[in-house]
Amino acid sequence: MTTExxxxxxxxxxxxxxxxxxxxxxxxxxxxxxxxxxxxxxxVWGVCCGYETGDLAQQVIQHGANQVLLAxxxxxxxxxxxxxxxxxxxQARQWKPYIFLIGATPVGxxxxxRIASSxxxxxxxxxxxxxxxxxxxxxxxxxxxxxxxxxxxxxGGNIIATIxxxxxxxxxxxxxEGVMRRGEPDPNRTGRIExxxxxIEPGDLVLKVLSRETREPTVRLKDxxxxxxxxxxxxxxxxxxLVRELANVLGGEVGASRAAVDAGxxxxxxxxxxxGSTVRPRLYIAAGISGAIQHRAGMDQSSKIIAIxxxxxxxxxxxxxxxxxxxxxEVLPLLIKSLRVKAK
Amino acid sequence: xxxxxxxxxxxxxxxxPDTRNITGEVMTAEGTMNRGALPAIFNPEDLNALEMALxxxxxxxxxxxxxxxGPMQAAEVLRDALYRGVDRVVLLSDRKFAGxxxxxxxxxxxxAIDKLGRYxxxxxxxxxxxxxxxxxxPQVAEKLGIPQITYAEAIxxxxxxxxxxxxxxxxxxxxxxxxxxxxxxxxxxxNRPRPAxxxxxxxxxxxxxxxxxxxxxxKWPEFENEQALGEYLAKRKLNIEVxxxxxxxxxESNLGLAGSPTQVYKVNxxxxxxxxxxxxxxxxxxxQALIAELIQEYIxx
Numbered sequence: 001m002t003t004e005x006x007x008x009x010x011x012x013x014x015x016x017x018x019x020x021x022x023x024x025x026x027x028x029x030x031x032x033x034x035x036x037x038x039x040x041x042x043x044v045w046g047v048c049c050g051y052e053t054g055d056l057a058q059q060v061i062q063h064g065a066n067q068v069l070l071a072x073x074x075x076x077x078x079x080x081x082x083x084x085x086x087x088x089x090x091q092a093r094q095w096k097p098y099i100f101l102i103g104a105t106p107v108g109x110x111x112x113x114r115i116a117s118s119x120x121x122x123x124x125x126x127x128x129x130x131x132x133x134x135x136x137x138x139x140x141x142x143x144x145x146x147x148x149x150x151x152x153x154x155x156g157g158n159i160i161a162t163i164x165x166x167x168x169x170x171x172x173x174x175x176x177e178g179v180m181r182r183g184e185p186d187p188n189r190t191g192r193i194e195x196x197x198x199x200i201e202p203g204d205l206v207l208k209v210l211s212r213e214t215r216e217p218t219v220r221l222k223d224x225x226x227x228x229x230x231x232x233x234x235x236x237x238x239x240x241x242l243v244r245e246l247a248n249v250l251g252g253e254v255g256a257s258r259a260a261v262d263a264g265x266x267x268x269x270x271x272x273x274x275x276g277s278t279v280r281p282r283l284y285i286a287a288g289i290s291g292a293i294q295h296r297a298g299m300d301q302s303s304k305i306i307a308i309x310x311x312x313x314x315x316x317x318x319x320x321x322x323x324x325x326x327x328x329x330e331v332l333p334l335l336i337k338s339l340r341v342k343a344k
Numbered sequence: 345x346x347x348x349x350x351x352x353x354x355x356x357x358x359x360x361p362d363t364r365n366i367t368g369e370v371m372t373a374e375g376t377m378n379r380g381a382l383p384a385i386f387n388p389e390d391l392n393a394l395e396m397a398l399x400x401x402x403x404x405x406x407x408x409x410x411x412x413x414g415p416m417q418a419a420e421v422l423r424d425a426l427y428r429g430v431d432r433v434v435l436l437s438d439r440k441f442a443g444x445x446x447x448x449x450x451x452x453x454x455x456a457i458d459k460l461g462r463y464x465x466x467x468x469x470x471x472x473x474x475x476x477x478x479x480x481x482p483q484v485a486e487k488l489g490i491p492q493i494t495y496a497e498a499i500x501x502x503x504x505x506x507x508x509x510x511x512x513x514x515x516x517x518x519x520x521x522x523x524x525x526x527x528x529x530x531x532x533x534x535n536r537p538r539p540a541x542x543x544x545x546x547x548x549x550x551x552x553x554x555x556x557x558x559x560x561x562x563k564w565p566e567f568e569n570e571q572a573l574g575e576y577l578a579k580r581k582l583n584i585e586v587x588x589x590x591x592x593x594x595x596e597s598n599l600g601l602a603g604s605p606t607q608v609y610k611v612n613x614x615x616x617x618x619x620x621x622x623x624x625x626x627x628x629x630x631x632q633a634l635i636a637e638l639i640q641e642y643i644x645x
Contacts, residue, residue: 113479117486122605125477168605206523214516326626334631
């Protein structure tokens with residue numbers, strides 16, 4: 001027996017794309033939206049804007065959407081705040097989704113607040129977890145069933161707040177890349193594609209994109225099985241070279257805390273933490289990293305953590321499986337040497 | 345003849361607890377936060393926004409007005425703005441504003457900007473370090489009905505009623521042109537904020553809100569009472585304006601906690617979960633044993 005989906009509880013995902021390549025975070029959100037929609041007995045809808053988008057909508061369906069709202073117009077080819085906001089807010093007013101999820105990318109963080117303001121609804125930024133649960137408002141003496149729990153760090157990561165939007169719909173949240181897990185596309189999945197009428201006002205076009213340059217990240221830490229990360233305790237180019245060498249011997253990537261990035265040893269692509277990448281490697285070696293909460297937030301799910309620090313009280317040791325109190329300049333060569341010997 | 349114009353700028357700033365260097369004294373043993381131990385500072389990227397507005401004024405003339413919403417102590421960041429060369433500062437402070445999320449905050453700021461009158465540019469920092477949401481700027485722009493340019497790194501050109509702005513991201517950049525008025529959120533890489541000027545520091549050190557008069561009177565007993573002090577300060581334009589909800593055209597149901605669609609359901613303080621850790625000696629033998637163990641557990645292979 002099948003039951004009719006509860007369309008009043010639909011979960012929307014904004015599909016960020018460039019040249020029909022969907023952003024990782026949008027795929028991760030489609031997978032999360034499927035989980036949530038299953039709990040709510042509702043559907044996942046993908047919201048796509050672009051021009052000549054080819055099989056984009058099909059891809060969105062294969063990744064979990066029951067329906068795709070597809071807005072195609074030459075003015076939507078490149079992302080711009082006002083035309084995108086106009087089109088998406090109009091659709092949201094018409095269809096009244098229950099939840100609306102957007103990736104916390106530069107595009108998403110530009111778009112989501114504008115849409116939320118236009119719809120006069122609540123928005124929570126940079127969520128690290130989403131759950132469904134009930135909320136009792138003591139003031140109103142009311143229980144709200146099945147709200148979206150929007151979990152996010154605040155105060156520099158020192159507290160984890162769970163936010164709810166009891167009164168406004170959709171319940172909107174942005175989510176950072178890497179905190180949810182994407183699923184594999186299923187070519188057998190079917191869904192509906194709804195072409196959307198695009199009406200853009202002249203006032204939406206006062207901003208023009210003159211040029212745009214993007215570059216590939218120099219590293220994808222998210223998928224690395226081993227990461228050797230440098231912190232403030234790595235303070236000479238020679239020591240940093242040891243970090244690279246160890247990563248090399250282990251077949252891993254080089255990561256860094258904010259301190260090491262700010263010191264100029266390595267580009268921001270390598271930064272791990274609350275600002276930077278979230279990683280879960282098999283092995284994480286923290287070299288000279290004190291373990292500020294902002295850094296730990298990005299790596300504490302690693303399977304095994306080895307920490308090297310001269311300060312025996314460094315907070316990183318509290319989450320480390322192996323604690324080495326010592327100077328990176330002495331310990332790193334020992335690690336490199338031992339690994340080379342074993343490899344022979 | 346080349347056409348040049350001046351710009352009226354409004355800069356939105358925030359006083360924030362310095363969350364960047366949280367030390368042991370700030371987090372208590374129970375894992376709660378001792379907020380009093382955190383110094384209150386000028387939100388870092390708001391300084392970059394202020395610098396961008398001031399350098400527009402240096403180049404083209406015009407004016408820079410700074411708004412902040414917060415408790416009365418936030419007058420401190422307004423004095424700092426005066427020391428750096430702004431023309432006018434206003435503190436939005438009212439119990440009715442308290443507990444605001446980004447929706448209610450942006451509504452209040454929008455109403456205050458409306459009261460200021462004509463403007464060409466609104467600047468804010470990309471985000472504040474206490475919440476890191478980056479939502480208030482775009483939401484103010486939406487409520488004012490003007491375009492937004494987030495992640496602004498530089499105003500590279502101005503022509504008539506248009507500016508050209510470079511936006512900077514981790515993985516790229518964008519050059520956009522936009523008609524005025526518009527709102528910019530400014531990134532930390534935009535500039536090096538000018539320090540407070542020593543001359544202005546002397547000029548504005550007495551700049552105060554009426555709330556601070558009692559404290560000032562203790563320092564300057566030559567004034568008979570608060571009224572005398574107030575008259576003296578007003579004559580020298582050293583009175584920091586404070587606007588409450590009554591000074592703005594607002595729908596009070598949109599203010600503060602009551603006007604905030606998001607509600608905090610619960611807060612968990614992050615407590616370090618201690619892992620059973622093995623101490624490894626930083627010696628050749630210690631490290632060799634560690635590597636052997638990792639190989640045995642297939643962590644490295």
